[in-house]
Amino acid sequence: MEPSPGGRNGRRTQRSSVMPIVTVQQGPRDVTLKRDLVRRVTDAFVEAYGVPAETVQVWIHEVPADSWGAAGKLTADK
Template structure:
């Protein structure tokens, strides 16, 4: 039901098995509210369920929040742009 590749270098290389694939999605972003993160996780999960036909329980979403004083864009810290 769920495709996965066989082990490279073995006689079964390229053979499809019925093992479920566990997608892991990593999101790097600035701080957001818990409500926003809940919505993001739900929508990402739905997208993977639709696109890959995997069960929602198999989708992992990892959110890495970066403080605004630890990243920048356009030559400026994000914290400085918010002032």
């Protein structure tokens, strides 16, 4: 990939046909919180990489509390 001048805030951007894809794994959250998360993650990629917001994909994978654990215990049992 060749860097090209002139990204957002004068940053150099990478020419690429590959879109950024971000996967977030979490427990279930309210749709309002997920909207805000997607907006903020997208904004971060636009700022950091100088890519158009339309190229950023954010995938939210929600895992129920009875399907994951930490410190040797099922999260649903805490």
